[in-house]
Amino acid sequence: MKLRIYFLLPALVIIFLWIIIKGINVIYRKKKFDIKQEIINLFYLMSVLWIIGITIFPIEIGISHRYGPSNNFVPFSSIQDLLSHTYYMVPLKNIVGNILLFVPLGFMLSLKFSKLNSVTRVGVAGLLISSLIELVQLLLPIRAFDVDDIILNTLGSIFGFFVLKTFKGISQISSKHS
Numbered sequence: 001m002k003l004r005i006y007f008l009l010p011a012l013v014i015i016f017l018w019i020i021i022k023g024i025n026v027i028y029r030k031k032k033f034d035i036k037q038e039i040i041n042l043f044y045l046m047s048v049l050w051i052i053g054i055t056i057f058p059i060e061i062g063i064s065h066r067y068g069p070s071n072n073f074v075p076f077s078s079i080q081d082l083l084s085h086t087y088y089m090v091p092l093k094n095i096v097g098n099i100l101l102f103v104p105l106g107f108m109l110s111l112k113f114s115k116l117n118s119v120t121r122v123g124v125a126g127l128l129i130s131s132l133i134e135l136v137q138l139l140l141p142i143r144a145f146d147v148d149d150i151i152l153n154t155l156g157s158i159f160g161f162f163v164l165k166t167f168k169g170i171s172q173i174s175s176k177h178s
Contacts, residue, residue, distance in 0.1 A: 007057035011049045018045060044112045047104040054101055055133045060142050069144040078148040098152035099159065102126055106160020119161050126157025 022038060025031040072078045082091035109116045109125055116122050130153035137143035 007053035099156040102156030103160040106157035122161040
């Protein structure tokens, strides 16, 4: 017997519980409520849940054999294969999708953690998080390890950091002119 577990419902439950816990902390424990920080926390949580939902789920339980894509330990090998595909949507979906998947995380890391304030630190954090995900995928029956995903995800984290810096720069320029 095989059981397939999807992530949308658990993710929504996690977010709902997080909001309830935050509300309880504010109402009953009289904890300080900083709306800006709580929005950052919520978007950070959502970006992490989004990545987990896309990369790890669905999980299949009760599968005795490995099937699906094979593992890739050679850098740029799967990217090269994708770029030689005859239908343009295949490389677009896989390459651009892996980059875009980590852009929100790269954006949120600097907002959430003040020590992650450089492109190098955000890049290393993206590299470590992506590597952890790929190692988990190595153990799952319908997922595969791909070193190129680590490269693309790390690049996405770095892009997210630059998007944040661009927004901060624009906001500083516009506040000076006001």
